[in-house]
Amino acid sequence: MQSWTGRGSRFLFCALRSFTRPTKRQFTTSDPLYRSKRNAKHDGAGSDQKRISKAASKTQPKTTRRLLAAERDFTRLTEAALRDVKFKYEATGELPAAWSQFERQVLNACHVTESKTTAKWGTLQDLKKSLQRAYLSTGVSGLRDELEYLLYAEDLTKTYSAPSLEAQQKLADLRYPAEWYPNARSMQRSIHLHVGPTNSGKTYHALQRLKSSKSGFYAGPLRLLAQEVYHRFKDDGIPTSLVTGDDVKAPEDGQPPRITSNTVEMVSVGQEYDVGVIDEIQMISNAQRGWAWTRAVLGTQAKELHLCGETRAVPLIRELCALTGDTLEIHRYERLNGLEVMQKSLKGNLNNLQKGDCVVAFSRVGIHALKADIEKTTGRRAAIVYGSLPAEIRTQQANLFNDPHNEYDFLVASDAIGMGLNLSCKRIIFETLIKRLPGGLQQLTVPEIKQIGGRAGRYRPAGAKEGSEDDEPNVGLVTSLEEVDLPYIQQAMEMEPPPLRAAGLLPPNSVFEKFAAYYPKTVPFEYLIRRVIEISTIHPLFFLCDIKGQLENAEIVDSTHGLTILDQLTFVAAPMDHKSASALNTPAAFADCVAENSRGRLLDIPHLNLEILEQPVSGNKDYLHELENLHKAIILYSWLSFRFGGVFTDRTLASHVKELVEERMVRALTEFSANKTLRKDASLKRQIALQKQIHAQQSIASEGLSHPSGEGEMMWYGLGEEKSQETTADGTPEAGIEGSPEEEIDTDSDLTDEGFQESVEREDLELEEKDHTQ
Incomplete structure (x- = not known):
């Protein structure tokens, strides 16, 4: 069996959902990106949805010729990736004996269609979907990584899983x-x-x-x-x-x-x-x-x-x-005050803002650019709220905006306001309907638009007492900054999202502990996680959650020797940052502390860039990036201190450092500025990049990629597609895979910078640099 280690890319694994669909599972929808063909066949939705579906089928007809072209494109990409992987193994003299059989199986999978329903074809369909997800997640490099993993996993499965498959399947029975x-x-x-x-x-x-x-x-x-x-x-x-x-x-x-x-x-x-x-x-x-x-x-x-x-x-x-x-x-319950969608946008003119308006944007730079534009144009102050700000500062900013007796007339916020933050907004104004997620650009879903827009006309501001003058109802208004977005908002606010169909599920930690007993300790933990998900069976009322974060964390686990299975489960659930290779050095150092049972004194960990606190505060993007990395590392240290209290003993010092970092982050972020022309250019480029991304994904993906829950469905206006909602995650109460790190890092989905398309990221960086020169 050939050896296998992490491949040095940002994401170790890229096929991040379950790889074998449970046989008893009945899905009523296909993946949000690839739904227009089926929408044309079914009329179960409301009249609005049928109208949208018909329009979608006109704008994006999926002809037989187009499907065949897409299949040829993906086959060519896969063939090229296979050649790259083969060359890598030949260069080291480790080409597996089963390479020819594996190559033939992969190429057969590329040509399989959804109409093939036998067990044999089902296996190839699952293989094809895992390769497609890998490509859609991180491109050609992700496809190569997935092929390399599948080749390695095939040997492990034959050697350790096949002999005790029935017992392992019983462990992975998640139906009850x-x-x-x-x-x-x-x-x-x-x-x-x-x-x-x-x-x-x-x-x-x-x-x-x-x-x-x-x-x-x-x-x-x-x-x-x-x-x-x-x-x-x-x-x-x-x-x-x-x-x-x-x-x-x-x-x-x-x-x-x-x-x-x-x-x-x-x-x-x-x-x-x-x-x-x-x-x-x-x-x-x-x-x-x-x-x-x-x-x-x-x-x-x-x-x-x-x-x-x-x-x-x-x-x-x-x-x-x-x-x-x-x-x-x-x-x-019925809404306590009225809610209306305006018939006109602000026409891009910030002079049309009124006291009590909240403008919603979806990037850190964009939010600060809007704040600067608003204050420069109107001569009045704007509060600011987004997920990466410390909670104390968000609350303070919200209180400034809610107070009618100060100079803070406006609020610029992310979609963090859509979930529970108590604000007294007269109007919600969408600066854009596109946000960036780790998988690329995404248009807001119907539930997101309705939830964010529903914050208009808050019935009772934060801190208001029952029976106060603030109890007087008022009509909330929703509109957009630019005219192009208003029809989408009007349509979404009139629609009713479909009912939820299934609840998310992950295997309990005990399953992984028992499952690991069937394999030697040298088997990568990533393989154990993926194998459990692959052979699991679940009740039709549930679906298996995406384990992307856990698989990424598992790369750190496998690079550290001496961790117990419980230690591994804890680190797999930890709030690690995967944006850059340098950011991974810190969690690796933390894992070494646990493996060696050494004292994890905060000042003794070399990869923590505490020296950044001694530098002058600057709005330079590199300075901000270093502050963000340090903040996330301190959050991780605090998180681990509650799980490994005997190792990470400087929790109080970590809390103090976190406050210092947050203070400098806020001061540094306020130095960003932008003018209206640059902001509009950035918005236009996001729109263009989104359309390019959707067409690229449509040309590769099969209709079988599905999300079973029905959560966060959204039409892609003018493109006839739908997209799943993404959001942030929080920590976990116990050591184990049942955890997802992003919310612990305190970044909302709208402010997650990883996984952007390189061209789009480059354009925004250029805009930022222009901002500083003007």
């Missing part, structure tokens, strides 16, 4: 997740589902019930929300604790906490509560983090469990309650 939590199943729980549009008071009523309970918890999707509830209850004199991935706060007077405010990943399933509140329940179908909501819903021992979210979650929660035997009561 409700039985993973016997204590919760022994209780007769009462589930209260609070559903309604944004600004309907659903979370407020659930929190009022929590406040009157003897013991309880709140679980939110973001640390900002957990901190907001923590401070609200604490200010009311209720003993409250805060538990997030990298921060734990107990009541100051030493009393036992009556209420615990958590991020959803941190909710305890081993403690009994009278009342529990789980916010944003629709995220149970999120492709990355849905497993955390599923775990909280199925596993928490709360006599009374309140779930708050969108109406589209009702059918799925009904199914889950039928599965668990819990009683369900549905509370429906």
Whole structure:
């Protein structure tokens, strides 16, 4: 068997979802990028959706000639990648004996079509999809990496998996997740589902019930929300604790906490509560983090469990309650104030802004450019809120905007405001509908537009008391900065997103511990993760979440010798940064500390660039990049200090360093500036790049790539396609794969800079450099 190590690319594995679709799983939709053909066949959606589908079929007809051309394109790409991999092995004299058979199997997979339904063809279809996902994720380099992994994994599977396949499949049987939590199943729980549009008071009523309970918890999707509830209850004199991935706060007077405010990943399933509140329940179908909501819903021992979210979650929660035997009561809410979409945009003129307006943008540079433009054009101040800002600064900025008696008339924000941040906005104005994610550019989904737009006309500002003058309803207005985006917003606000169909799931840690016993310790942990996902079977009510972050972290695990299986599971769930090779040096150093059981003193870790704190504050992008890397490294150190307290002992010092970094980040970011012409140029280039990206993806991908949950569906206006919603992630309460690092790094999906198309990234950097020269 040939040796195999990490290939030095930014992403070790690129086929990041399950590779074998469970045989009993019935999907009702295909992947969001490739849905127009099937939309033309089915009329089950509403009239709006049918109209969009017909328009889509006209704008992007998928003819037989085009499909054949796409197949030839992908085959040529795969053949070239195979030649590269073969040359690499021949250069080292390690070409496997089974290369010819492997090459023939890959080429056969490239030609297989969706119409082939036998077991033999199904295996080739799965192989083709994994290669397509690899290419769509990171291009040709990702395709080469995937081929190299598949060649190596084939030997491992034949040697260690095939002889005990039946036993391993039993371990990977995930069809009955409700039985993973016997204590919760022994209780007769009462589930209260609070559903309604944004600004309907659903979370407020659930929190009022929590406040009157003897013991309880709140679980939110973001640390900002957990901190907001923590401070609200604490200010009311209720003993409250805060538990997030990298921060734990107990009541100051030493009393036992009556209420615990958590991020959803941190909710305890081993403690009994009278009342529990789980916010944003629709995220149970999120492709990355849905497993955390599923775990909280199925596993928490709360006599009374309140779930708050969108109406589209009702059918799925009904199914889950039928599965668990819990009683369900549905509370429906109507919006407390009116919401209208304006008939005109601002025509790109910032002079048309009014006091109380919130302008939404989707990049760090873009947000600061807008702030500078607004203040220069109007002569009035603008507050600023986005995910990478420290929670304390976001809250302070929100309070400045909410206060009608100061000079902060406007707010410039990311889609961080779409999830629970309490703001008093008269109008929501979309600067653009395109944001960047690790996979490239993406247009906002219908649920995202409705949720962000729904923040207009907040019924009660943050800090307002019940019965105050702020209780007077007002009509919220939604529009766009540029005229081109307004028709899309109008259409989206009128549409009803489809109901959620499945809940996210990940195997519990015990599965990986037992699974590892069938393999020698030298087998890469990435292979174990992927093999478990590959052979797992699941109930039709669930789907396997994307394990991209865990696979990336596993590269660090495999490069460190001496970690136990529990150590490996912990690091796989840790909030690591994968933007650059240099950023990976720090988590590798942390892993070495654990493997060697040495003291992880903060000042003794060489890869931490603490010297950056001694440099003058600058708006230079390299300076900002170093600050961001240090901030993420400190977050990771704090996160690990709660899992390996005997190794990472400088938690207090790390907290102080984090504050220093955040202070310098805010000061540095405020030095960015841009003029209106450059900002418009950047917006236009994003639109062009998005269209190019979609066409490139359409020419490669097959229709079989699907996301089963139905979460975050969106039409691609004028292109006839749909796209899945992405979001950030949070930490994990226990060592294991059930974790996803991004939210712990405190970056929202709109501000994640990795994985951009190189050409687009280069254009934006050029714009930034022009900004500094003007």
